[in-house]
Amino acid sequence: MRKIYAGLAWIIAGGVVVQAAAIAFAFGGVLNRVSNGDVVDKALLESGGAGGSGELGFWIHGIVGGVVIPLIAVALLVVSFFVRVRGAKLWAAITLGLVSLQVTLGVSITDVPYLGLIHGANALAIVLAAVIAALRMRRTPSRTRAEEATSDAVAA
């Protein structure tokens, strides 16, 4: 369980890196289109294709940020209940909370662009929370192992 917990936490941290890369790729595509004389307007945004060669970046950012990371964050919280390491549940909950905030910010950026400032900073907070959660599996000595030892001693 500790390995699964740590693995999920590392995937979330890695996912955020993918997100940063994908959105930079996508906006590169938009700027490339515009500098080639194309026009990006609402009609193009709504029918897809605004990203030009970076269009895949928008798609990745949407799927990884809107589906993959939230699902893994939920899984991390579920797994945390089976890992007897101090702080496991707390850091899983913090990670999930930050991810929920991130998705909410993401879908509200069009309406309130200033939220983008928080969206970018919060991404780093998610990385931090996920890494702390993952590292806790290494540093803290397991209570589980101590309990197992006790019961083994009794059985023997």
Next chain:
Amino acid sequence: MPSRRELLRGVAIGVAVTTALGAGALAWSSTLLGEYSVMAMGEGHSGDGYAGHDGHAEHGTSGADPSAASGSTGAVNVNEVDVTSLTADPERPADVRVELVARQDTVDVPGGRAIEGYTVNGTSPGPELRARQGDLVEVTFVNESVTDGATLHWHGIDVPNAADGVAGITQDAVPVGGRHVYRFEATDAGTYWYHSHQVSHEQVEGGLLGAIVIEPASPTDAAADLEATALLHVYGGQHTLNGRVSDEHVDAAPGATVRVRVINTDQGTAAVWSAAPFRVLATDGHDVNEPTDVDGQRLLIPAGGRADVAVQAPPEGDAVRLHVGGARSILIGDPEASAPPTPQPAETLDLLAYGTPTPLSFDPASADRSFDYVIARRFGLIDGRPGNFWTINGRMFPDVPMFHVREGDVVVMRIVNDSGDVHPMHLHGHHVVVLSRDGDAASGSPWWVDSLDLHPGESYEIAFVADNPGIWSDHCHTLAHAVDGLVAHLMYEGVSTPFTINGAAGNRPE
């Protein structure tokens, strides 16, 4: 060997997980729609809950009509009228007769690259249809190769319900090899378009569409010397004007007035502007009363909406550039001349205060029904599919309200956008007049629309007369939003439909 305590814990966890999974599966399966009729939608909050002080409840008790409650229960009774019987006069011979053949095909986009999409009579956009006000139009629609089936919806024309072309509500999607005849009277002169209303988010984007223009009964009514159609569509990321990735030129004598019929067939708002003044003659097929010059402002046309714009040709040897939809423009004037592009003005023409007021043909103050249509968004499941979906009055599809009306009712609706996106709301079969926006009353010409953009946080009050019996869709024309639940219906008392969605006919209107 595990201790009794550990065994107990194991069993408890097992029971908890099984219960959670079972409850989850049950909750998930309860969202599956299967085959359904729109008549079953909105049960439990049928107008009453959304009607104001003078709404449905009071109306229902005001008369002794025994069928008064039939509309709200959705039950079939002997007094019910089938949507298929709501037609134009079947005895009247057609004045305009057209055959339109739809194909799933490669669309040739002159000036750009071809895309896989849909054609009508071999091209996309399909042929521009022309009728004169009062004509009876008869269109035979043939589906040659559109595998999902297809229909034709007459966007903005207040056709009889049987001709509305919504798969699963007014007809079955026309299968490959099938045909369907649409008949309607061209009552209101103006600019309209036709498009498929079966899997519409794919088929409209893919090009199963075309323009239709209804000319005034007497040519003297025309407020222009020349006219041009500007149908905007994005094919595979390419902005086109009348199907071509290029600008157009209208050869006009100095001083001549050109009426440009701009049709926004895209999924988002289109901007229209020019360095020279222009006038907005009509919105969505309804004339603006005494339009004035628009200078230094842009006109915004919602997805699905149309606007007729008048531009005066400049003196000899010169041309005016009218930007239509951001990427394309029309040059008007001397065929040898050009005009440089102009940056888009930041200021938007406010149609709420454009033109001169004139009395309406009905009194919205004495409304028989008043409804709320509040758009928001939340996470959930629709048809077993998880997502961040649209809600109407706090409810998710198919649990959205059904707006019950009786023929002759004056209806007032408050439409509110509590979401972060723009929603071009389109009501079938009717034109609505805008009464106010965010509490500011309309102060210009009556602003009649069938497609109305609601920006985030905006609230509109609109009114219309329920004068066209049937079952009418009232949905967002950013068609992917309709797929994600932004669709409700206007239901006339005593009208029923035999058609279903997701059944054997494969009807998927959105």
